[in-house]
Amino acid sequence: MAPQGRQEILEGAMAVAHAVARCRPEVIAAYPITPQTHISEELSTIVADGELQAEFVKVESEFGAASVCLGASAAGARAYTATSSQGLMLMAEVLWNIAGMRLPVVLACANRSVSAPLSIWCDHQDADSIRDCGVIQLHAEDAQEAVDQHVIAFKAAEDRRVLLPVMVNLDGFLLTHVFEPVELPDQALCDAFLGKYEALYKLDPGDPMSFGCFTEPDKCMEGRWMIHDACLRSAAVIEEVSAAFARTFGRNSGGLLEEYKSADADTVLVAKGSICGTIKDVVDELRDKGRRVGLVRIKTFRPFPRDRIVAAVRGAKRITVVEKGGSFGSGGVVTPELKDALYDAGLRIPVSGFCVQLGGREVAPDGIQEIIDRVEKGEQVHYEYFRLKKAILPDLVP
Amino acid sequence: MSAKLSMDKLSIGCVCLPGGSIGNHTGAWRSMMPVFKHAACIGCRACELVCPEGCVFENPGKKHLVEKLKREIADRDFDPDYCKGCGMCAEECPVDDIDMGLEEK
Ligand code: SF4
Ligand code: SF4
Numbered sequence: 001m002a003p004q005g006r007q008e009i010l011e012g013a014m015a016v017a018h019a020v021a022r023c024r025p026e027v028i029a030a031y032p033i034t035p036q037t038h039i040s041e042e043l044s045t046i047v048a049d050g051e052l053q054a055e056f057v058k059v060e061s062e063f064g065a066a067s068v069c070l071g072a073s074a075a076g077a078r079a080y081t082a083t084s085s086q087g088l089m090l091m092a093e094v095l096w097n098i099a100g101m102r103l104p105v106v107l108a109c110a111n112r113s114v115s116a117p118l119s120i121w122c123d124h125q126d127a128d129s130i131r132d133c134g135v136i137q138l139h140a141e142d143a144q145e146a147v148d149q150h151v152i153a154f155k156a157a158e159d160r161r162v163l164l165p166v167m168v169n170l171d172g173f174l175l176t177h178v179f180e181p182v183e184l185p186d187q188a189l190c191d192a193f194l195g196k197y198e199a200l201y202k203l204d205p206g207d208p209m210s211f212g213c214f215t216e217p218d219k220c221m222e223g224r225w226m227i228h229d230a231c232l233r234s235a236a237v238i239e240e241v242s243a244a245f246a247r248t249f250g251r252n253s254g255g256l257l258e259e260y261k262s263a264d265a266d267t268v269l270v271a272k273g274s275i276c277g278t279i280k281d282v283v284d285e286l287r288d289k290g291r292r293v294g295l296v297r298i299k300t301f302r303p304f305p306r307d308r309i310v311a312a313v314r315g316a317k318r319i320t321v322v323e324k325g326g327s328f329g330s331g332g333v334v335t336p337e338l339k340d341a342l343y344d345a346g347l348r349i350p351v352s353g354f355c356v357q358l359g360g361r362e363v364a365p366d367g368i369q370e371i372i373d374r375v376e377k378g379e380q381v382h383y384e385y386f387r388l389k390k391a392i393l394p395d396l397v398p
Numbered sequence: 399m400s401a402k403l404s405m406d407k408l409s410i411g412c413v414c415l416p417g418g419s420i421g422n423h424t425g426a427w428r429s430m431m432p433v434f435k436h437a438a439c440i441g442c443r444a445c446e447l448v449c450p451e452g453c454v455f456e457n458p459g460k461k462h463l464v465e466k467l468k469r470e471i472a473d474r475d476f477d478p479d480y481c482k483g484c485g486m487c488a489e490e491c492p493v494d495d496i497d498m499g500l501e502e503k
Contacts, residue, residue: 100411102410102411103411201411208415209413209414209415209418210413210415210419211412211413213414222408226410
């Protein structure tokens with residue numbers, strides 16, 4: 001185990017598992033699914049080796065995993081799970097309940113395409129499609145952030161002003177399976193930072209109670225509003241916890257947004273996840289040639305940091321969202337939320353939305369550059385599947 | 399710890415103590431209503447056990463004579479505040495002593 005200040009070369013998923021262990025969850029329940037499996041596999045080894053005093057519950061499905069975490073959290077335990085893609089879909093019903101019962105379960109989503117067609121590779125459609133259920137969503141750009149955001153996730157989730165589940169998104173394979181230099185959070189610092197989880201209410205046979213009780217129409221809206229309100233207000237808590245994390249551990253891994261050379265940029269790209277590494281390289285290259293390009297990276301997708309994004313992009317001449325997802329029959333997921341925020345702020349900056357990397361297709365720097373070139377020539381795109389290969393579509397498609 | 403948790407004033411996570419859902423009057427859902435006839439009822443309690451609302455009860459002090467058994471049996475009745483009209487009691491009664499009728503509101 002690395003002392004504070006020492007980097008190790010670790011696989012992303014392994015690094016996350018060891019970081020989670022240092023947050024001392026008392027109950028872990030998970031079901032294997034590529035590309036998440038290494039996280040839960042490594043955690044089960046850590047528990048079996050006696051390095052972490054926790055109950056590792058082997059379950060029959062992700063529905064079971066989420067349900068075990070729900071029950072454990074309601075009983076006052078710090079609970080953790082990890083999943084991907086179809087596994088997250090299977091958890092969906094339980095996640096709504098976890099959020100509604102205001103249980104601070106932390107989970108990782110190793111982002112992966114959702115079937116069909118079957119694909120094990122990365123995109124964001126799994127996480128994006130559960131955006132409405134009250135789960136706070138953080139997005140990591142690299143393995144170090146994925147590690148650190150787990151510590152931030154537990155702290156923010158368990159804050160009495162929040163009490164909501166937090167999901168740390170890390171791109172499947174691109175982050176889970178890549179070896180990078182990572183500094184694990186020091187155990188003593190982690191213990192001091194998180195403290196012990198004290199539940200507001202907990203299941204106890206000696207003092208029985210029910211969670212998420214039935215509400216008649218005269219009360220249900222208020223029950224739902226409390227989730228919305230807590231999720232909105234969690235933005236400030238995430239920033240506060242992230243600042244405290246930076247002071248304690250010396251790294252700026254949390255927060256709502258990262259503004260990368262965007263302050264004076266004419267063309268601002270907006271994206272989340274590991275693709276931001278590629279975008280930053282392109283931004284650097286174009287900046288060297290004198291082009292005013294920048295990136296605003298979404299680190300917290302739920303709650304959606306409306307005001308912060310508007311403030312970060314308001315000087316731009318054009319905004320281009322590069323997203324690994326979308327809503328069939330509508331368009332993007334991030335793109336319309338950004339437009340919504342701009343509209344309310346009275347800003348009519350042209351916004352384009354590009355869908356890239358579905359099912360893990362690579363977008364090299366030249367792809368990002370092509371997108372920037374097109375919008376800088378005046379093109380404005382509502383939502384486009386970037387570099388769609390029309391030649392391989394069946395004749396039935398017009 | 400949480401002496402007053404109920405669904406009248408909501409708590410974080412809509413948590414409540416046993417009995418805390420007493421204010422949820424499921425009787426408002428009903429379109430059919432049972433009629434306990436107090437004629438052939440043999441007091442088997444099937445209706446009490448199957449009622450999903452737990453709202454069938456033995457009415458203290460009220461009895462009917464069952465001629466076949468040649469003895470008096472305590473009346474079963476239901477609480478209209480909670481009976482949602484599902485008809486399970488009528489379906490399960492072995493002596494057909496519960497009818498379901500349309501409730502006019
Ligand atoms: S109709 Fe249903 S709810 Fe009403 S008393 Fe019978 S079993 Fe109970
Ligand atoms: S089920 Fe019928 S017979 Fe049995 S207690 Fe109820 S009303 Fe009486």
